[in-house]
Amino acid sequence: MEILVKAAQLVLALVILVTIHEFGHYIFARIFGVKVNRFYLFFNPWFSLLRYDPRKGSLEVLASNDKDGNPRAVATLKVGKPHPAAEGAKPTWRDTIYGLGWVPLGGYCDIAGMIDETKDASQLESEPQEWEFRSKAAWKRLCVMVAGVVFNFVLAICIYIGIAFHWGDDVVPFQAMTEGMDFAPELIEAGFENGDILMGLNGKPLDATDYSLQWDMLQPGARVEVSRHGERHTVVVSDSLLRKIVSKGTEFSPMTVRIPVYVAKTLPGDPAAEAGIAPGDRILTVGSDTVPTITEFMPSLQAHKGQTVPMHIVRAEGCDTIVNVAVSEGGKIGIQMLSPYEIFDHHMVRYSLLESVPRGWQIGTDRLSSYVSSLGLVFTKEGAQSLGGFGTLGDLFPTSWNWYAFWQITAFLSIILAFMNIIPIPGLDGGHTLFLLVEMVTRRKPSDRFLEIANTAGFAFLLLLLVYANGNDIYRFFIK
Numbered sequence: 001m002e003i004l005v006k007a008a009q010l011v012l013a014l015v016i017l018v019t020i021h022e023f024g025h026y027i028f029a030r031i032f033g034v035k036v037n038r039f040y041l042f043f044n045p046w047f048s049l050l051r052y053d054p055r056k057g058s059l060e061v062l063a064s065n066d067k068d069g070n071p072r073a074v075a076t077l078k079v080g081k082p083h084p085a086a087e088g089a090k091p092t093w094r095d096t097i098y099g100l101g102w103v104p105l106g107g108y109c110d111i112a113g114m115i116d117e118t119k120d121a122s123q124l125e126s127e128p129q130e131w132e133f134r135s136k137a138a139w140k141r142l143c144v145m146v147a148g149v150v151f152n153f154v155l156a157i158c159i160y161i162g163i164a165f166h167w168g169d170d171v172v173p174f175q176a177m178t179e180g181m182d183f184a185p186e187l188i189e190a191g192f193e194n195g196d197i198l199m200g201l202n203g204k205p206l207d208a209t210d211y212s213l214q215w216d217m218l219q220p221g222a223r224v225e226v227s228r229h230g231e232r233h234t235v236v237v238s239d240s241l242l243r244k245i246v247s248k249g250t251e252f253s254p255m256t257v258r259i260p261v262y263v264a265k266t267l268p269g270d271p272a273a274e275a276g277i278a279p280g281d282r283i284l285t286v287g288s289d290t291v292p293t294i295t296e297f298m299p300s301l302q303a304h305k306g307q308t309v310p311m312h313i314v315r316a317e318g319c320d321t322i323v324n325v326a327v328s329e330g331g332k333i334g335i336q337m338l339s340p341y342e343i344f345d346h347h348m349v350r351y352s353l354l355e356s357v358p359r360g361w362q363i364g365t366d367r368l369s370s371y372v373s374s375l376g377l378v379f380t381k382e383g384a385q386s387l388g389g390f391g392t393l394g395d396l397f398p399t400s401w402n403w404y405a406f407w408q409i410t411a412f413l414s415i416i417l418a419f420m421n422i423i424p425i426p427g428l429d430g431g432h433t434l435f436l437l438v439e440m441v442t443r444r445k446p447s448d449r450f451l452e453i454a455n456t457a458g459f460a461f462l463l464l465l466l467v468y469a470n471g472n473d474i475y476r477f478f479i480k
Contacts, residue, residue, distance in 0.1 A: 002399035009397040011104055013410040015041065017152065017417050018107040024151030025109040026096075028144045035091035035131045038110035044101030054094035057082040063099075091131050111144070115451045138440045145432045152418035153364070159411035161360030167404055169349040171208045172257075174198040176345040179258035179293050180227075186244045187254055191235040193228060194295070195258065200225035209349065212366040218242045218254065258293040262338040270334020271326040277335065280316030287311075294337065305331040368415050426458025 019041055029036050040048075047064035051073070057080045060073035083094050091112075101107070113132025128135045133144065180195040188194070198206055201216060202223050210216075217224050220239040225232060245254055261283040266273040277283075283291060287309040291297040308326045315321065325333050340346075351359050393413070398405045424434040431454065439445050446454075 003394075005399060005401055006394045006397045009401065009406055009409075010394045013397075013406070013413055014104060014106075016410060017155070017414050018042070020151050020155045020414075021148040021417060021421070022107050022109040024147035024149070025111065025144055028147040029109070029111050029133070030093065032136055032140045032144065033090060033131055034133050034136060034144065035112040036096045036109060037112055038097045038099060038108070040099045040101050040110075041107045042101035043103040043105055043108070044099060045103065047102070048099045049102050050100040052079065052098045054080075054096070054098075055083055055085060115448055115455060138436055138445075142433065142436045142440070145429050145436060146422070148429055149418045149422045152414045152421070153368070156367070156411040156414040156418070157360050157364040159360075159407050159414070160363040161356045163404070163407055163411070164351045164359040164363070165353055165356035168351055169209045170341060170346060171349055172340055172344045172346040173208050174206045175227075177257055177340070178344065179260055181255045182258050182293075182295050184245070184254050186241060190238055190241050192224075192226070192255075196226035196228050196233075198224065199227050199232070210366070211363050212370045214254065215370040218245055257340050258295055259337070259340055260293055260343060261291060261297045262343055263335050264338045264342070265336040267334040267336075270332075271328065272333040272335045275311075275323045275325040275333075277311075277313060277323060277325070277333075278316075282314045283311055284314060285310075285312035298331075301327055301333065302331040305329055364411070364415065367412055368419065371412075371415060371419060425461065426454035427462050428458065431455070431458055 022039060022041075026036055026039055047062060048060075049062065051060040051063035051071075052058070053060070057078055059077045059079045060071065060075070061077070062074040064072060066072055085095060111133045113128060113134040133141060136144075175197065177197060180197040181192075182194050183192040183196070198217075200206055201213070203225075206213060216222065218237060218241060220237060220242065222237040224235045224237065226235060227233075263272070263277055263279055263281045263283070265279055266277055283297065285291060286297065286300040287304055287307075289296065289300040289303070291300050304327045306327065306329050308324055310322050311325050313321050313323055327333055396409050396413075421428050422430040422433065424430040435446050435451065435454070
């Protein structure tokens with residue numbers, strides 16, 4: 001069930017991101033009078049789940065073409081009146097066939113007169129028409145090509161604005177995390193210690209509302225100030241730390257908050273309730289084990305499962321007591337624990353609609369900057385091993401539906417999609433953009449044959465990269 005929830009969130013995110021991206025290309029093509037042959041969400045090799053033709057006023061279900069290219073479908077529904085095209089008329093939105101494919105790996109906008117993955121040079125041997133992409137000025141073609149990237153980035157900013165306006169920022173200052181942080185072994189090797197309270201970065205106090213803070217702390221040469229046993233220490237981050245972190249994959253967390261064991265609720269009939277533990281109590285020891293936080297508490301319960309052990313409890317009113325608790329064979333005592341927001345001092349930052357705009361812009365640009373700076377790691381051994389496909393993307397989402405998390409992740413994926421598409425690789429928007437910029441500088445347009453070869457090579461490279469990334473997922477899931 002958890003896998004289905006993750007998959008549903010991933011598919012919904014892809015629907016939003018792909019539709020907005022391709023709509024960017026579509027709307028600018030239409031602004032400049034370019035005909036769009038097809039607009040598809042998801043790919044449709046051999047057949048389409050749905051195909052809508054405004055000219056015929058028909059919606060086809062499980063639609064394909066026969067060997068002669070004639071359309072056929074399992075079922076055809078009439079949707080509005082037919083609108084046959086008038087001879088010589090300028091193309092409109094009705095000249096586009098809109099469809100839903102069955103392979104959820106992306107989508108496409110088939111622009112007339114443009115060499116891309118949907119057509120080759122042989123299909124453009126006729127005289128250029130005024131409504132074709134190739135007939136338009138280079139700057140207009142450039143606008144059409146970068147529109148998808150721009151729309152994805154604008155979408156991310158809009159989502160972050162919406163998050164800031166609707167949810168605000170529930171902030172727990174790092175100094176208020178009285179038990180400090182737990183660090184991954186790689187960070188402990190770098191000089192951090194479990195229980196360190198984060199205080200500053202490169203001489204500046206930490207701002208808990210800074211979304212890129214954790215990334216900035218891992219940068220080579222970063223100077224992280226911590227409070228350790230009441231004394232100030234500075235940890236200087238090594239050049240190799242970030243590569244080690246990236247090699248762990250998306251589910252890896254470099255640091256987590258150490259949360260004291262405060263009881264939120266006891267379950268009637270379970271050992272904790274039978275022993276007299278009550279909401280608001282803090283558990284300090286399990287047997288002879290000191291358990292200042294959940295990090296120590298859970299392993300201690302596992303070590304004492306099936307036993308009755310004394311626990312040192314501090315009551316909500318401040319008095320201490322010892323109670324004997326029977327730990328179940330599963331290592332449980334029947335309590336729910338308070339969250340960090342219920343334990344530590346925190347404050348809610350609310351934003352008006354006008355205040356949400358700069359906050360959304362700040363978050364979006366910070367996320368973009370962090371992502372761009374991380375791309376250099378892709379060309380290291382650790383970075384290549386950390387590449388993932390759709391399984392990795394799915395793992396970004398929580399196991400239960402959470403709209404706040406969904407929109408946060410969707411916005412970040414929109415930034416990733418925008419930047420990855422503008423990389424100058426043939427077959428991507430960035431490849432088309434590069435050739436257009438060369439044309440604008442040299443005043444010479446690359447031949448259709450050259451563009452066809454470049455796009456084919458680029459598409460093959462991207463296909464290999466897709467296979468490699470998803471192969472990494474399979475290896476990590478079944479073998480590693």
